[in-house]
Structure formats: structure tokens, C-alpha cells
Amino acid sequence: MHFFASFTGSMTAFLIISVLIILCAIMLLSFRKVIYMALAIGGVFIGCAAVYILLGASFIGIAQVLIYAGAITILIMFAIMLTNHEAQEPPTKWSVKNIIIALGCALLGVALYLAIRHQTWSAQGTTVNQSSTVSNPVAIGMALFQQYTIPFELVSLLLIVGLVGAVILAQPRKEDEE
Amino acid sequence: MWNWSGASHLTWLNGLAMLIGTVIVLLLALGVVTYTIYAQRKILGWMQGRIGPNRLGPFGLMQTIADILKLLIKEDIIPEKADRSLFLLAPILAFVPSFMVLSVIPFSRTHVFTANISIGLLFYIALSAITIHGVMLGGWASNNKYALIGGMRSAAQMLSYEVPLGMSVLGVALMAGSLNLNTIVMSQHTGWWNIVPQFLGFCIFLVASTAELNRTPFDLPEAESELIAGYHIEYSGFRMAFFMLTEYVYLFAMAALCATLFLGGWSGPFLPGWLWFAIKVFAFIFFQFWIQNTMPRIRADHLMSFSWKVLLPLSLFNIVLTAVFKTIV
Numbered sequence: 366m367h368f369f370a371s372f373t374g375s376m377t378a379f380l381i382i383s384v385l386i387i388l389c390a391i392m393l394l395s396f397r398k399v400i401y402m403a404l405a406i407g408g409v410f411i412g413c414a415a416v417y418i419l420l421g422a423s424f425i426g427i428a429q430v431l432i433y434a435g436a437i438t439i440l441i442m443f444a445i446m447l448t449n450h451e452a453q454e455p456p457t458k459w460s461v462k463n464i465i466i467a468l469g470c471a472l473l474g475v476a477l478y479l480a481i482r483h484q485t486w487s488a489q490g491t492t493v494n495q496s497s498t499v500s501n502p503v504a505i506g507m508a509l510f511q512q513y514t515i516p517f518e519l520v521s522l523l524l525i526v527g528l529v530g531a532v533i534l535a536q537p538r539k540e541d542e543e
Numbered sequence: 544m545w546n547w548s549g550a551s552h553l554t555w556l557n558g559l560a561m562l563i564g565t566v567i568v569l570l571l572a573l574g575v576v577t578y579t580i581y582a583q584r585k586i587l588g589w590m591q592g593r594i595g596p597n598r599l600g601p602f603g604l605m606q607t608i609a610d611i612l613k614l615l616i617k618e619d620i621i622p623e624k625a626d627r628s629l630f631l632l633a634p635i636l637a638f639v640p641s642f643m644v645l646s647v648i649p650f651s652r653t654h655v656f657t658a659n660i661s662i663g664l665l666f667y668i669a670l671s672a673i674t675i676h677g678v679m680l681g682g683w684a685s686n687n688k689y690a691l692i693g694g695m696r697s698a699a700q701m702l703s704y705e706v707p708l709g710m711s712v713l714g715v716a717l718m719a720g721s722l723n724l725n726t727i728v729m730s731q732h733t734g735w736w737n738i739v740p741q742f743l744g745f746c747i748f749l750v751a752s753t754a755e756l757n758r759t760p761f762d763l764p765e766a767e768s769e770l771i772a773g774y775h776i777e778y779s780g781f782r783m784a785f786f787m788l789t790e791y792v793y794l795f796a797m798a799a800l801c802a803t804l805f806l807g808g809w810s811g812p813f814l815p816g817w818l819w820f821a822i823k824v825f826a827f828i829f830f831q832f833w834i835q836n837t838m839p840r841i842r843a844d845h846l847m848s849f850s851w852k853v854l855l856p857l858s859l860f861n862i863v864l865t866a867v868f869k870t871i872v
Contacts, residue, residue, distance in 0.1 A: 374554075400629070400680075401629075404629075404632075404680070423660060423661065423662050424661075424662050424665070427662050427665045427669045428665070428669075430672075431665065431668065431672060434669075434672075434673060435669060435672030435675070436702070439672070439675055439679065442676070442679055442683075443698070446679075446683055446691070446695065501661050501662065502665075502722050503661075503721075
């Protein structure tokens with residue numbers, strides 16, 4: 366009864382979107398050409414963005430499109446195009462190792478599912494943003510720069526460390542070639 | 544009057560209205576693109592002391608329609624060595640975002656078919672990045688070295704000029720205190736147009752948008768004399784038309800974005816809102832054709848350093864300047 370009562374427009378949209386995400390994820394795993402995989406992962410990112418928007422988090426949804434579907438997927442494609450043109454994955458073989466890995470993945474999936482089912486979600490957290498009158502980006506800005514200023518600045522520091530670290534890691538390899 | 548911004552719940556009636564709105568905006572975009580190409584040829588002809596198209600219909604007005612018809616009935620050739628499915632998918636991937644960004648543009652005062660979303664500006668910038676996939680995959684799937692080089696150049700250029708473009712519009716967002724395009728227009732309606740307080744941002748936006756549109760002097764991805772046509776060299780007929788359509792819809796959308804952000808959108812004295820909007824859009828498009836006719840192509844090695852070393856610091860400076868003024872005033 367409860368399931369059918371909640372079967373509204375947004376529920377239908379969620380079902381369609383999640384089927385599309387899962388389809389893209391399956392295609393990502395089953396494609397043999399690397400460039401097709403990059404395209405499929407782009408589909409997964411866009412589907413996740415759609416779920417965010419459906420939940421009312423439009424800013425995060427669009428940021429997901431901008432960063433993941435836009436920049437990251439293009440970076441992956443660049444890397445693929447600049448390295449190997451006809452890159453193809455070899456077909457999967459059923460060895461003992463692969464079977465153990467598959468069993469482990471299935472167990473992990475079951476464990477995650479049970480953990481999520483047994484968690485009691487507080488109803489309060491979901492209504493905070495929708496009841497307020499300020500728009501979505503304003504609310505995020507307020508939270509980031511008033512409530513969580515120090516963690517936000519620390520994250521930016523972390524990003525800079527990552528950037529500088531990437532440059533330093535890339536440098537000695539260049540000298541080796543020369 | 545029915546309005547997208549008022550529809551919070553998706554019902555059958557709202558869905559139907561959205562569908563009709565989409566068809567109307569699509570027809571509008573197609574009409575604008577058709578006559579933008581005509582205007583381009585006429586303006587280029589006028590500037591070069593030629594007449595331009597003048598045979599088909601009065602003043603050659605039917606010329607572009609005939610050209611499009613010719614493109615549509617041409618044979619759709621798929622090279623044998625091309626990656627078939629990606630080759631077929633690429634024009635669609637390129638076109639869909641270019642049309643989707645039109646949904647947040649406030650065309651007129653009543654903005655009947657404008658989505659009143661709180662993140663409209665970010666929506667435009669995020670979606671326009673998806674087009675790069677189409678261009679890049681089209682170049683790669685063609686299995687042609689000119690197409691690959693053109694696609695790579697195009698992707699690198701669009702990606703790096705998107706950063707200063709996004710930064711330059713942040714000044715406008717700071718001025719209006721919102722990312723909603725309707726609110727940005729309303730804030731200009733009551734005060735100055737943003738081109739006055741945000742002149743530096745406007746200049747950065749003009750340069751970065753020209754590069755983003757792959758137009759002269761930043762037309763390296765399509766450089767006819769060295770790359771023949773760039774990423775769409777192997778395309779013909781209908782799919783070629785889709786790539787051209789993408790390019791000109793983006794020209795229209797970018798002009799509309801520029802008018803909305805810096806030139807006050809539909810606001811203006813005496814004339815109705817939609818006419819003001821059309822005048823501002825045409826001014827931007829005319830400027831693009833003017834530049835196209837007078838500027839030589841920029842050198843490939845100057846292209847990237849100009850974006851990262853000149854435009855990006857300038858736009859960061861603009862943001863800081865705007866923020867300081869915003870706190871003081």
C-alpha cells in the first residue's frame with residue numbers, strides 16, 4: 366500500500382532515471398572499447414545530476430554536470446585519444462581469482478544494501494532546505510561561508526596540495542627521458 | 544498567461560505546455576539561424592564591396608533556405624574506417640546542449656517560455672561544456688588526421704576559454720546577488736546596465752565568448768587553409784547540417800546571454816521588451832561578423848597562453864574589484 370501511495374510523478378521520474386543510470390553503468394562494464402566506456406561514464410554522471418535535481422539540490426546537480434560530465438569526462442577522453450588509438454580491453458576470462466572477486470563484490474553489495482535498509486533516517490534533515498525561503502545557491506553559500514568556513518578553506522588547501530603534488534610527481538619522469 | 548516559472552508541479556497540462564514551448568523555441572532558433580547565415584553573407588559581402596546572395600527571392604532572402612534543403616537531401620556518407628556508432632552519435636551530442644541552454648534565456652518581459660531556475664547562469668555554462676564531447680568524438684570517430692587535430696584543438700580551446708568566460712560572468716552574479724538570469728535582468732532594469740559597472744568583465748566576456756564559439760580570430764579548430772574544415776571534415780548532408788546548426792545556435796545563445804548579462808536583457812525605453820532583446824542580440828552577432836572580416840587568425844602557440852596568462856588573471860582581478868566595491872558601496 367505504502368509503495369503505491371508514494372507513486373507520484375517524481376517517483377516515476379526517479380525510477381526512469383535510475384534505470385538509465387544502471388543501464389549506463391552496465392554498458393560501462395560491458396564495453397570493450399575504452400572510449401565507449403568514457404562516454405558511458407558520462408551518462409552515469411548526468412543521470413546522477415538528474416537525481417540531485419529531482420531531490421531539490423539543483424546547484425549540486427548542475428555542478429555535477431559541470432565538473433564530472435564536463436571536465437572529468439573530457440579529461441578521460443583526452444587521455445584516451447592521446448595515448449592509444451585502438452585501445453581494447455581483452456575479453457574476460459573466468460579464473461579462480463575473478464570468481465573470488467565477483468563473490469566479494471556481491472557480498473559487498475548485500476552488506477551495503479542491508480546497512481542502508483537498517484539505517485533509520487531522521488525526517489528532519491530532508492526538510493530543512495525546502496522549508497526555507499532562500500534559493501538553493503544562496504543557502505549553500507550561507508552554509509559554506511558562515512557555518513563551515515574553516516572546513517571549506519581546508520578543502521581548498523587540500524586541492525592546492527593535490528595540484529602541486531601532481532606537478533612534482535610529473536617532473537622527475539621528464540628528466541629521466543632526457 | 545501561463546508561465547514556466549509558476550509551474551512547480553509536473554501535471555499533464557504543464558507537460559503539454561512545456562512541449563509546445565519547446566517546439567516554439569526550436570522554430571525560433573531555426574529561423575534565427577537561417578537568417579543569421581544570410582546576414583553573415585550579406586554583411587561580409589557589404590564589407591568586402593560585394594553584393595552577397597541576391598538571386599533567390601527578393602534580396603536573396605531564400606538563399607539560406609535553399610542551402611539547407613540542399614544539405615538535407617544530400618547523401619549521408621559514413622566513411623568505412625570510421626567508428627560508426629560514435630560517428631552517428633557525435634552530431635546529436637553536440638546539438639542537444641546547444642538547444643537546451645536556450646531554455647534559461649529570458650527572451651521577453653513576460654518570459655513565457657523561460658525556466659525560472661535559481662542557477663540559470665551556471666546551467667548555461669555547465670551544459671555548453673557537454674558540446675565539447677560531441678566535437679571531440681566527431682573528430683576522433685571520423686578516423687581522419689585533420690578531423691582529429693581539429694577536434695583536439697577545438698576541445699582544448701573551448702575548455703580553456705570556458706574558465707575566463709565563467710569567471711567574467713561571476714562579476715555580474717555578484718552585482719545582482721543571484722545566478723538566476725531573470726533576477727539579473729530585473730536588477731539591471733532598475734539600475735545601470737551591467738556593461739557600465741562591469742566593463743572589464745564585459746571585455747573579457749566578449750573575447751572569451753568569441754573563442755568559445757570558435758569564431759575568427761580564434762577559428763583555429765576550423766582553419767580552412769590548414770585543417771580544411773577541422774572536426775567535421777568527414778561529415779556530409781544531414782549530420783554536417785547538425786554541426787553547422789550547433790555552431791549558429793550557440794552564436795544566438797551566446798548573443799542572448801551577453802544581452803541578458805551585460806546589456807540589460809529585454810529592458811529599454813519605448814520599444815517592447817522582445818524588440819529590445821532582438822536588437823541587442825543582433826548587435827552582438829553583427830560584432831562577431833565584423834571581427835570575422837577584419838581580424839587575422841591568432842597563432843596556435845599564442846592561443847593557450849593568452850587565455851591562461853592574460854584573461855584568467857584579468858577576470859580574477861575583476862571579481863576581486865567587484866567584491867570590494869560591493870562591500871564598500
